[in-house]
Amino acid sequence: MTDLSQYLPILIFLVIALGLSSVIVFLPMGVARLTGTHQPNADKNSEYECGFPAFEDPRSQFDVRFYLVAxxxxIFDLEAAFLFPWAVSLDVTGWAGWLTMMVFLGExxxxxxxxxxxxxLDWE
Structure with missing residues (x-):
């Protein structure tokens, strides 16, 4: 028969993690309701990141520039992600690694x- 008491620390860890994550998620929502800061209005529900109304017909047309900017x-976020490991391993890759990255950055x-x-990149 298997001794399940070895899994007790893992179970305790999972219960504590679930409890803490629930507190982190639900406590601010409860405090906002109790203090009165949860008062949705037209300004709070307006679009501020995407540039077009979020609550309308999903088949409506919008500008393709949102996709271009994204x-x-x-592309440039991945460039930054490639620069860090390149910089760390530059002593191993030598001049060949440096030249390859310069070609990549040039492209x-x-x-x-x-x-x-x-x-x-022009925005009207």
């Missing part, structure tokens, strides 16, 4: 210049 952000710079020239 794609450009992801990204050409892509940025192209997007800038095409007006992908």
């Amino acid at each position: 794609i450009l952000f992801i 990204l710079a050409i892509g940025l210049a192209y997007a800038w020239k095409k007006g992908a």
Whole structure:
């Protein structure tokens, strides 16, 4: 027969984690309701990040520039993610690694210049 008492610390850890996460999630909501800061109005429900109303027909058309900006952000965010391990391992990769990263950064710079020239970064 298996001795399940070895799993007791894991069970205690999971119960504490569930309790703490519940407190972190639900306590601010309860405090907001009790103190009166939960008062939705038109200004609080208005769009402020995406640029178009969030609560309307889902088949409505909107500007494709939102996607262009998101794609450009992801590209340059990944560039930053590649720069850190490259910088850490530069002593191992040597000049070949340095040259390869310069080619990569050059391609990204050409892509940025192209997007800038095409007006992908202009906002009206």
